[in-house]
Amino acid sequence: MITNAVLGGVADTTAQLITSFRMRAARGTPDKDDFLAIEIHELDRKTPWPPGEIVPVADKAPPPFDFERLTRFMAYPFIMGPVQFKWFGFLSKAFPMPATGGGWSAPLKRMACDQLIFSPLGMLMVCF
Numbered sequence: 001m002i003t004n005a006v007l008g009g010v011a012d013t014t015a016q017l018i019t020s021f022r023m024r025a026a027r028g029t030p031d032k033d034d035f036l037a038i039e040i041h042e043l044d045r046k047t048p049w050p051p052g053e054i055v056p057v058a059d060k061a062p063p064p065f066d067f068e069r070l071t072r073f074m075a076y077p078f079i080m081g082p083v084q085f086k087w088f089g090f091l092s093k094a095f096p097m098p099a100t101g102g103g104w105s106a107p108l109k110r111m112a113c114d115q116l117i118f119s120p121l122g123m124l125m126v127c128f
Contacts, residue, residue, distance in 0.1 A: 004077030012073035016065055023063065076126065087118055 095109045 001078050001081035004081045005074040008077040009070055009074040012070050016063075016069070019063060020065075080122070080125070087114075 091110045091113060095106045095113070097106050
């Protein structure tokens with residue numbers, strides 16, 4: 001559960017940071033030595049705001065970090081961890097892997113069952 005939640009949080013944080021960096025790059029070309037420095041006076045010097053404008057226009061500034069979105073991206077995997085554990089345990093019992101020879105039958109049956117039954121139910125859980 002914790003691993004699922006942490007991975008969901010890392011994925012969302014990465015996505016939000018990439019979006020922020022892209023928005024920042026669209027505002028203006030940063031100096032070569034200014035990789036991740038976020039200093040207000042340098043940003044204003046590189047891309048000054050129009051005269052008389054105290055508050056910058058929202059479409060020129062990068063979006064703020066959305067903690068509510070991060071919480072959602074961490075809560076869903078946290079809740080789904082035990083459900084997935086039980087589901088994959090069921091699939092292991094329903095479609096056992098042969099000890100020798102292997103083959104594609106059991107893995108394909110597991111995948112088909114997972115995609116046709118669990119995936120739609122998981123999407124319904126996301127909607128509610």
